[in-house]
Amino acid sequence: MAVIKAFECIKPAKEMAEEVAALPYDVYNREEACKAVENKPYSFLRIDRAETNFDSSVDTYDEAVYLKAKELLDKMIEDKIYVKSDRKCYYIYELTMNGRVQTGIVACASIDDYLNNVIKKHENTREEKEIDRIKHVDTCNAQTGPIFLAYRKNDIIKEIIEKVKKNAPIFSFTAEDGIKHVGYIIDEENDIKTIENEFDKINEIYIADGHHRAASAVKVGLKRRKENPGYTGNEEFNYFLSVLFQEQELMILPYNRVVRDTNGLTKDEFLNRISEKFDIENRRDVQIQPVEKGTYGMFFENEWYLLKAHKDIMSDDAVEGLDVSILQDNLLYPILGIEDPRTDNRIDFIGGIRGLDELERRCGSDMKVAFSMYPTSISELFDVADAEKLMPPKSTWFEPKLRSGLFIHEL
DSSP states (O other), rough: OOEEBBBBBEEEGGGGGHHHOOOOGOOOHHHHHHHHHTTTTTTTTHHHTTTGGGGGSSSSTEEEEEEHHHHHHHHHHHHHHHOOSSSOOOEEEEEETTTTTEEEEEEEEEEHHHHHSSSSOOOOOOOOHHHHHHHHHHHTTTEOOOEEEEEOOOHHHHHHHHHHHOOSSEEEEEEETEEEEEEEEEEEEEHHHHHHHHHHOOEEEEEEOHHHHHHHHHHHHHHHHOOOTTSSSOGGGGGGEEEEGGGOOOOEEEEEESOOOTTTTOOOHHHHOOOOOOEEEEEEEEOOOSSSTTTTEETTTHHHEEEOOOGOOOSSSSSTSSHHHHHHHIIIIITTTOOOOOOOOOOEEEGGGHHHHHHHHTTTTSSSSEOOOOOOOOHHHHHHHHOOOOOSSSEEEEEEEEBBSSSEEEE
């Protein structure tokens, strides 16, 4: 049973939503973040990546950076750029990309559900990546980037969402990348109670994206519990900011691969080795975006090839049967020598949003061969998480990305 609760949200004034909304902190390196906030004095990225307020002599993880983030957030609240709700509500966050709409419930999830595996994971987290967000959340006393959660279809929650979307939005804007963002408030008591009760009937919630943010939020909550031994469990630090989407709402794009060399193999040797596990069809200059499981596009020496996995290397196992696993276990490792894709600098990963032209471009610059993937499905993600297993790195690329700064949860 999932505890998904309403909360007193800190949100931008209606006319400021577009000004503050920013892509997640982890899609940028420092240089890109600095460029992204140029001429954008209210961008939430200035808070999420507060090192953008300092020159390069100040380390990204310096204590002054986190104190600056808190100072900026407090100032924006003081200046009424942000306003705090005086009652606990749910919210709706609707995103439209290329005509396709997905709508989520903005709420707070329980750290105990995370610890007890009601909220299921499919990725490992790295402690060094968590530390930054732990410091950021703890210093700001707020969670500023929502965790992207998914749950199975629920008609009652969907009916409430559709009803509330007939009301006037609390914000509505189209960002520079063409994605439309609309927010609504769910403030009727009956709707709030119904949503809470419906989530209480749900036994599994899944992290779609934001494993490090979730782990960091949980660790801040546990830290606060130690600091407050008389805690009741109702304090806000026991919960973390989330946007929850029903499974049918979500779109996963492929996460493509590029490799720097052919591991010393000639063209003929490389293709012959591949043919032991895959059927190969030369498509010349026709770009290949796979349309079914077990198929791959390969761009190599300015030509596209369609690869189809032999039946004997397919698997019903939740992890081994993933397309990314089949490619890794039967081509990237045994042929190209990519033993650990997490650490091998000969491989890189390119989100499907960047298209196939990007694969060709990389092969014309710093890479030798590229693979276009069939996207992992949401049901495959659920199967891996239900089996309490882990996906290989870079298995899923969700679009559109949730913006930070539109909903803030104060601890």
